[in-house]
Amino acid sequence: MKDFIIPGEDTDRGTPAKSGAPVTLVVDGIEVTVPEGTSVMRAASEAGIQVPKLCATDSLEAFGSCRLCVVEIEGRRGTPASCTTPVAAGMVVTTRSEKVQKIRRGVMELYISDHPLDCLTCSANGDCELQDMAGAVGLREVRYGPGETHFEVRSGGDANARYIPKDDSNPYFTYDPAKCIVCNRCVRACEEVQGTFALTIEGRGFDSRVSVGAPNFLESDCVSCGACVQACPTATLQEKSVIEIGTPERSVITTCAYCGVGCSFKAELSGDQLVRMVPWKHGKANRGHSCVKGRFAYGYAMHQDRILSPMIRDRITDPWREVSWEEAMSFAARRMRGLQEQYGKNSIGVITSSRCTNEETYLVQKLTRAVFGNNNTDTCARVCHSPTGYGLGQTFGTSAGTQDFDSVEHTDVVVVIGANPTDGHPVFASRLKKRLRAGAKLIVIDPRRIDLVRSAHVSAAHHLALRPGTNVAVVSAMAHVIVTEGLAAEEYIRERCDWEEYLAYSDFIRDPRHSPEATEMLTGVPAAELRAAARAFATGGNGAIYYGLGVTEHSQGSTTVMGIANLAMLTGNVGRKGVGVNPLRGQNNVQGSCDMGSFPHELPGYRHVKGAEVRAIFEQAWGVEIDPEPGLRIPNMLDAAVMGTFKGLYCQGEDILQSDPDTKHVAAGLAAMECVIVHDLFLNETANYAHVFLPGSSFLEKDGTFTNAERRINRVRRVMAPKNGYEDWEVTQLLANAMGANWRYTHPSQIMAEIALTTPSFAGVTYEVLEEKGSVQWPCNEAHPDGTPLMHVDGFVRGKGRFIVTEYVATDEKTGPRFPLLLTTGRILSQYNVGAQTRRTENVAWHDEDVLEIHPHDAEVRGLKDRDWVRLASRAGETSLRAKVTDRVSPGVVYTTFHHPDTQANVITTDFSDWATNCPEFKVTAVQVSQSNGPSDWQEGYAAHAERARRILPAAE
Amino acid sequence: MSPEKMVMMANQIATFFRSQPGDDQPERIAEHLNDFWAPRMRAQFLAHVRDGGQGCDPLVVRAAAHVRAPVVRAD
Incomplete structure (x- = not known):
């Protein structure tokens, strides 16, 4: 196996490739x-x-x-x-x-x-x-004598007025105007590639200078994507890491471990020291672009907080004790087996990671199915995209997006619903904005005025600012308009969908109770605006829908996904370039962790455990009997723990205490367990309740694959040796073997071979194929040896597309006199998920605390000013944080992020969940906001507890 | 899991399937529970319905007849 390759070639050909005769x-x-x-x-x-x-x-x-x-x-x-x-x-x-x-x-x-x-x-x-x-060009002399320059600090004894000192305000790169040749590449990169328009050239002739229109880069509109640094031909815009270390001498192509876009990067090294991450121009997801996280925020991998030795403790009130890997594994194995003996085979389970590789995830679910002997496996996709799996599986027959990212270049009308791509999926957002600048129309359905609604050279044709929790009503109203106004693509539907089901759906959706006029009071969306948006989508050419967790994280998440599928089928927008239904996945390997059988009811490849034929495949491969009953989902595990029937958990690369809803309930569940094994880079919040800590390895330290939101299987390549000594798949193998398994994998490619052998959609995937092609999109098998960029081209995977009736049901989470506002949550560009990684980088320069966005009207009646400490309370709990008064949110709606554990926004969120999948209803919580003097008692108590729980005994000499 | 939470989850499922066309809603609710609820959850559910099914949507009670009783396995 080659560890170091550069597929394709990196020659700069000067101008973009064209297609033509x-x-x-x-x-x-x-x-x-x-x-x-x-x-x-x-x-x-x-x-x-x-x-x-x-x-x-x-x-x-x-x-x-x-x-x-x-x-x-x-x-x-x-x-x-x-x-x-x-x-x-x-x-x-x-x-x-x-x-x-x-x-x-x-x-x-x-x-x-x-x-x-x-x-x-x-x-x-x-x-x-x-x-x-x-x-x-053979330049041998410069004949121009001393004269005016931009680079000399002093000229003729006086200060040179043209000299501008270096701007090092950005934590990751510097701008040195003395080196600038005003080639305009940075300005054009900011416009054409990133679409932020933060840079310009001011002045003319000899006075021309690059300008950020602000005192410095950090205070400007710059989003630190690195496109200008990449484009700069000189040292004018230069990574600080290169200034400190020197130029790299070799590179390894790998895949970013942040969001579900899955950008390809060249990790450029000097020896085994990582000098910089440079977006790889042949990467098919990112086409040479990057965002601040993937490009710059990798420092967490070398952070001093990383735990590199295994640790154990008898009780969670004890300090941690560093031990050898052998001792940690035998301690963990003894405890887990002991729990099974005492409380039954089903009393333990696993949570696989959507941040780890496919191979690692596959092994963790194999651990529970083949070694624990039950199906108690779940993944953090439970709390983000499980409704996508269910909804798209029911309607189209596959639990995945239909397009590749290139498809957006052929789109005429884009619907973005419940997603904030410029913050959550920035590289896709740049590609989308490029298409919008070229004339495509945009419809945004979101309670908040996200950046896409109006930013430089981009504005949404329609922004449907709905009340949180009314997605189904809005999507159904759009379908109502399309059907009743005769805009449905009946020919397409007759050919590709179940016609009888369509007729039933059509009867249902025609009912006046679904009309925009009837639902306006409920959704807050003006009927005329909604009608116009529906018409634009149905008649505007290629229509594509991109959605995120604002769709799924509701008690009707699965219903909304079905409603979105209905809209796409109604308008004939599935099965070719430029259209489709595209879930934007939160974490790097959400798609992969779902594909790999992380859910408790299905084996790899989305096949239910009740199927004897499917079980037989794995029973033969693994030499064990597989339980035909579905296992516990994450919320079920926690409920069962509180009831005393679930006792042991192996949690890989996820921080459920911070990321899952209703923190107090999660904490109670974890505290009730007798063996919690946390496998992570850092002592995360969940580890405060753990008995065994197994140090993890970062994406830079292992081989494997990630599968991004477009089903693209990308190689992750080992850039440096694991600081903890083992790649994560090896740690899982150690645990499995300590519990009596006899696994003998020596490289992740062998695990992929087992996946290919057992899972039809991966049948053609091997590391050799990935070396040769760079990446492939599943299904990749005999029928599709090069993979499948577009799904459902000749008809839906399930046969006929299914229209499903989507009745709006109000969530039980309702506002009232005690909790009159609706809280919705989201994320921000510079931080990622629970922030365990990004908080340990210089990205805190942009966002060092979670703040509560509140409308000026709601702030005024509560006597709140910008930056005031406020108390945020729901029926589940309360916390405090600072207010940001802004009209981005509508009156009655407040918004915050969940990146910081000292805010713990999830103390507020409730245990309501999606009817079909138990995906938590993060996006709707009834709250009250009031004045506060500082952190709540809960926050202070939590901080004290976390500090106690993180004590580590000094190593015995 | 608390009985209230279990009943609420079952009722949510029933609410969805009630809206679906056809006359096999109880069967489809049961199919959903059989596919996604772990055996212990189904056992708790069936026991709750046997004990009068307090708080359950009538459709949930009808679905119970089709919910597979978990095989008691020697753990």
């Missing part, structure tokens, strides 16, 4: 054929000839400002810039004539006359395009 031309005597619309510069590069360039890079459209790439073309006058000149049939191009060489040297000489000659001590030394081009 083939055109043949001759460059420096070499014949080359390229698609129509390609630039002469790119055609030359395809022919193996690199035309010198500075302002061009193939991630950006040609700009034509540096004049370094001039060429001569037979029959044309002058020396056109090759980046902005499209190819033509029969063109004869000369890139190295004496004339153009002379021009280039002249251009370079001018550039260098206003650039410091400190190459040897410059942080970009060896990684500088200006330096490379000076060499390439």
Whole structure:
């Protein structure tokens, strides 16, 4: 197995690839054929000839400002810039004539006359395009004498007014105007790639400077995605890590471990020291783009808080004791087996991680099924996308999104519902914004005015600001409009869907009680606006729906997912590019953990444990009998623990105490267990209730695969040795073997081979295939050897698409005199989930505490001002945090994030859940907000408890 | 799990299937419980219904007849 490969090639061809009819031309005597619309510069590069360039890079459209790439073309006058000149049939191009060489040297000489000659001590030394081009054009002297410059601190004894000192306000990169050649690449990257428009060029001519329109980068609109740093040809925008360490000398392609977009990165190293993470331009999910988390926030992997030795304790009130791996495993195995003997086989279980690899997740569910002998396995997808699995399985026949991310480039109308892509899935958001700037229409359905509703050069055609908890009513009203106004795609429905079920659905949805006018009072969405949105979606061309946890985390989460599927089928929007139903997955491997059989009712590949044939496959592979009964889901485990029937838990890479609802109930459940094994990087909140702590390894320290939201299986490659000594799959194997299993995996590729052997949709997946193709989207098998970018192309996987009746049912979580406001929760760009990783990085510069967003009207009647401490209370509990007064939320709605354990927003959330899957209703909690002096008693008590629970005895010498 | 919570969950499931066309709602509710509720939860549910089914939606009570009683296994 090769550990270090760079598939594809990384040559910068200067301008983006085009698709068009083939055109043949001759460059420096070499014949080359390229698609129509390609630039002469790119055609030359395809022919193996690199035309010198500075302002061009193939991630950006040609700009034509540096004049370094001039060429001569037979029959044309002058020396056109090759980046902005499209190819033509029969063109004869000369890139190295004496004339153009002379021009280039002249251009370079001018550039260098206003650039410091400190190459040897410059942080970009060896990684500088200006330096490379000076060499390439043969610049040997700079004849311009002393004069005005932008880089000299003093000129003629006085301070140089043109000199601007370095801006190091951003925690991850610096902006050094002295090194800037004003090529515009950063400004264009911010616009074209990221879509934030934080940068501009101010002034003109010699006065031109890059500007952030703010005192510095940190205080500007910059979202620190790194696109400008990536685009900068000099040391002007440079990673601080490179300044500190030096240039990297090798790289490993791997996959980001943050959100479900699953961006490909080049981990660039110097020895085994990680210098920087650079988005990989051939990554099919991200196409060379990144966000602040994946690009920069990897420092947690080296953080001093990481626990590197196993620890045990008899009681959770004892301090931790560091022990050997052997002792930890035998302690854990003895306890777990003892619990089974005393309380029964079903008294223990596991929680698999949506942050770990497919191979690791597969082993954890195998541990419970093959070693514990029960089906008590669940994953954090329970609390995020379990309704997606159920709803899409029922309607389409597969529990996954229908498209690849590239599909958005062909979309005409986008519906974003219950998702905030610019914060939660930033790289997808950038791709979406690019499409919106090109003219696609946007409909946002969200209680909050998320950034997409209105930001630079993007605005939603319709924002349906519904009351939290009324998704089903809104989605059904849209379907009502489509059906009653005759906009349904009946031909498509007849061909692809169950017609009888459609007729029943059509009768149901036509009823006036579903009309926007009838539901307006309930949902708060003006009927006319809703009608207009429904018409736009049904008639606007390719319609795609992207949704997130604002859909699923409700008591009717599964019903809304079905309603979304109904909308897509009604309008004929499944089965081709540019359309589809696209769940945006929260964590990196939510899709994979679901695929791998983490749910208690189904084996890998979404096959119910009741099926004897399916069980037989695994019984044969594993040599054990498999329990045909469904096991416990996470909330059921906690309920059973409180009742005294569930006693032991192995929890890998998840912090249920902070991430799951109704913290007090979770704590009570954990406290009632007699053996809690936490396998994690850090002593997380759940570990406060643990008896065994097994140190985990970060994504940089292991081999495996992640599956992103588009079903894409991406390789995770080991960049450095595990600091704790073992990759996580090895730790699970140690535990299994300590409990009597005889597993002998020596590499994750063997685990993938077992997955492929047992799971039809993965039958064609091997590490060799992944090396060769870079990545594949499941199903990948004999019928689809290259994987499946688009699902349901020739018909739905289940046969005929099913319309399901979606009756709106109000949640029992209702506002009243005691709790008059509705709390909804979400996340923010710079932080991730419970923050265990991002809080241990410089990302805290952007968000160091959770705040409560409250509408000015609600704030005023409570006498609250911005930044006041406020008490937030529900029937489940209370906490306190600072208020942010903003009209992003509607009156009656408040909003916060759950990234910080000292706020613990989940003390407030209740144990209500989705009817079908028990996915918690995070998004609707009736609350009251009032003035406060500081942290609540609960918070102070919790902090004290957490400190006590984290004591570690000094190691005995 | 507390009886109130169990009853609430069962009633939520019944509420969904009540809205569905056809006349097999009790069977479909039972199928859902058989597929997703662990044996001990189903046993608790069946015992609750046997004891009068306090708080249960009438549809839930009708579904109980189709809920598979867990096989008592020697753990």
